[in-house]
Amino acid sequence: MEDIKTPKVDNVSLVERFSSRRNAVGSLYLTATHLIYVDHDNKRETWILHSHISSVGKLPLSTTGSPLQIRTKTFISMTFIVPKERDAHDLFTSLNKMCQPENIEDLYCFRYNIGPDEMEKSYGWSFFNIREDFERMNVPPESWTMTTLNKDYDLCDTYPRHLFVPTAAATSVLIGSSRFRSRGRLPVMTYMHSNKAALCRCSQPLSGFSARCVEDENLFMCIQKANPNTAQLVVVDTRPRINAMANRAAGKGYESEANYENTRFMFTGIDNIHVMRSSLAKVVETCDLKSQMMSAFLNGLEGSGWLRHTKSVIDAALSVARTLEEGSSVLVHCSDGWDRTAQVCGLAQIMLDPYYRTFDGFQALICKEWLEFGHKFSDRSGHIQVDPKEVSPVFTQWLESVWQLIQLYPFVFEFNERLLLTIHDHLHSCQFGTFIGNCEKDRIDLRVSEKTYSLWGYLATHKTEFLNPLYQLEENKKCVFTKPQPTLQLPQSTSQPPQSPSQPPQTFKFWRGMYCRWENGLHPRESLMDLATSYKDHMHSLNDHIKLLKKRIRHLEKKSSDDADIPYINGNNTELQLDDNRLNYKKGLNEQVNLKVQLQEKDVNEHPLIDGENAWSKKEAVVSKPSHPLEFASEQFYPGLSEADITIEDLTEELESIALDWKSVRTATECPCSTPLDFSSFKRHCSRCGGIFCSRCLEKLVSLPGHVTLQQSRVCMVCYKACFPKSMESPE
Structure with missing residues (x-):
């Protein structure tokens, strides 16, 4: 202060x-x-x-x-x-x-407090575990093993404690290779394809013009032998070749093809952090132009080269993914192995593994590739006072690359654009301790899991805001990014040709939601994703309500049918003389069900594998005559719902607890709490009244009686008080 x-x-x-x-x-x-x-x-x-x-x-x-x-x-x-x-x-x-404070412990996350009623401070820190992720990949223990050499960060202080290395690699080989690599970042596995080809990452070698390391060469051979498909190893250097050659003068550089057998080398030409920083600065200047001429904006965007740089990252990841698909193991590195290496490895895994395209899998990927294996978040994001030359939008560019893939494949990602924007915002907000520090060791030394909140816990409590309404699980499972993919079946007049991430430059879009998010005059009145989410939630609520109504109708029909079989007039039983077609129809259904049950009993009794002693018990297990011909469809799927003693008041409450009409998102400009609802705001509907509110006013979850599944639905505070009038009264 x-x-x-x-x-x-x-x-x-x-x-x-x-x-x-x-x-x-x-x-x-x-x-x-x-x-x-x-x-x-x-x-x-x-x-x-x-x-x-x-x-x-x-x-x-x-x-x-x-x-x-x-x-x-x-x-x-x-x-x-x-x-x-x-x-x-x-x-x-x-x-x-x-x-920009001088001390990292003066950041906002060390003072921020939500309160235990909303979220515990420990919630979210244990969501993801790197060992569990490798277990999910079914890593063969005869080829790869987890080493404990780095349990105290002695081997490499910017790597995680648990490293997966070839089983055949001796301890001396690992230590020698670590000393030959920049920052001690030796080659280790980060992902295993289903065909057992491995994706590895490291930093550049300290080779200079002629230096070599026998241990490093032996580690390459161990990686080659761990692949059952082929003995060839592909080394992808993400730098331009001229930059790698220039690093030789500083005693670093790249591997010599003469020293590494059965190894193929390739350069992908992604520029360094200084070029990316300058490029994004030009994008910001273009967005701030006072001239509203489209030609001036397009010229400025083209002159920045930002989309061209983003395309180079995606092309490099696609090349890595295709090589892994072909069965060859790949080793990726740049200079220090924590900027371009993380970008390419992360994107390649999104292209190859459907799990990383889900809500939880995407967060697990960030934890592994960016947090566990080290990225200089505090330096690159400028959290504290650092050398301005260290600041660069590396992670921002990676998020945009993911966004570009979502535009090409909108049906295979479980999360939406808002998740990318939220992660980007909280990377810089320092409100959570997730991205504080430059590596795992820094966060352990700062005890961020004890002193700060986790961003993953916050995202989990607001998961519905970040789900893609167009997501289709089956499309995600069968999607292969390395080959052109046809879009979903559309009418012939609107069908699109197969698409692949390796598209011409003009197919890459400007991310207006990121760089012009706050300029309301440049956006449509509403987000298409918000509209789709609203329609999907409304349809889900109505379908749930319709199932309950059908169940109640069946119950009333059954009750009226039972009353019609044995009517009471003045306390005496009389025969029913009415000829009702509906009752005749039900009578016919009853006869069909009885006949079907008899045939099933006959099949069970005459089955050659059933003896006489177990025939009756088996028959009871196979068939059970229902009391109503439609009872299978109701009680089987919703056994927890009881229909006994349902009153008119209960039915009225069920009907009034669901909003049949939801207000249009287009007309919503302000929440009842006076919070403006613009293009960047997430507008949510109350399931009980159908009104539109901001996220802060719609945090209450209740089970509405009008839903057959009794699932938790979001309601506003007014409806929440109406659902629990007694609990909201003052204790006095």
Whole structure:
């Protein structure tokens, strides 16, 4: 708090970039964690985390005041006009100090507290285990084994404790190879294909112009022998060849083909972190252009080269995936093995393994490739004060590569775009301890699992927000990214040709949801994914309600049928003289069921494998005569529902507990709590009243009596109180 010199400034104007209306005027508040702008006239609040701020700039003075331009790592660009230059200078100084603390333990995650009622601090930290992931791959123990050489991080302090290496590799071979590799990152397995071809990763060798290492060469031979398909090993160097040759002058470089037998080398030409940082900066400048001409935007986007760089990452991953499909093991590395290597290995596994395209599998992949095997998140994201040359959007580019794949294959990913955006936002927010530090050892030393919350726990509690409504499990299982895939069966006039990630550059899209997310004037009125999710949830709710109604109708028909068989008039039994076609139909059904039961009993009695002693017990197990011809369809699937003593009040409650009509997403502009609902907001429906609310107002889960499955449904606070009126009363 000592860095805050001016906690509040009034009469601050917010410059509207894409609107003809006059600038908003409000108050600017500076707290220990956020910069808050309150527009009192429009009832709008804008909260910016200090850790999200990437730069604060002072623009030339104007007649109305001193402009401050704030850009964030989530690609928000806001310009505030502060009336007094002194207040602007105080804000400028305070924000520059608070957006990047000097000590990593001063980050927001070490102070953030949700409360035990919403989520325990330990929830989510034990969701994923690297050993369980390798067990899922069915790694053959005769070829690969888990070594404990790195249990204290002595072999490589940026690798995980548990490493899978060839069983034939001796300890001396592993230690020697580690000393020959940059940062000690020796070749280890990160994924095994179903055909037993292995995907390995490492860093560049310390070969210089002529140095060699016998232990490193022997480790290559062990990897080759562990593959039952072929003896050839493919080494993929993700750098441009000229960059790898330049590293030789620094005593590093790449492997010599003369020293490694049965090895094929290839370069994929992905540029380094400095080129990527400059490229993304040009994209941000293009999005901030004052000119609204499409030609200026397209020229700026093409000049940045960002989409071209993203395509090079996807092409490299596709090459690795195809090589593994052919049965050859692959070893991937770049310079230090934690930037381009993680990008290519992660994308290749998404292309090959359907599990990594699911909600849980995608998080497990991030844990393994980026967190366990080390990526300099704190340096690359600029969490604390570091060398600006170390900052680079490596993980952002990887998330965009995944998004590009989702655009090509929308039916095979269980998660949606919002999951990618949420992970990206919380990478920079430092609200959770998941991405703090540069490797697993750093997070253990900081005790983040004890002091901070896990992002995976937060995502698990909000899972419904991140599910893709177009996802189809069978399509995911049979999808092969390495070959052109036909789309789902569509009408002949709208059918599309087979597609593959190796598409021409013009098929790659600009990710408007990431880089222009906050510019409401550039988006349609609603998100298509939100509309699809809303329709799917509504249909699921209605289908569940219809099943209950059918069950109740069958019960009432059965009851009326029983009453019709033995009617009572003035307390005396009388014969039924009515000729009702429905009763005749049911009578015919009863006769058919009785006949079917008799035939089944006959088949059981005459079966040659059943003796006389067990025939009756077997017959009882096979057939059981129902009391109603349609009872099989009701009680068999929903045995937990009792229909005894159902009253009119119960039926009325069931009918009124489900909203048949849901409000349209298109007309929703504001939540009842006054939270604006724009393109980036996730709009949710209350299952009981059908109203639209923000995520914060729709966190209650209840089992509505109008659903036959009694599944947990989200309801607003008003409906929650209506469902539990007694529990909401004051104890007094």
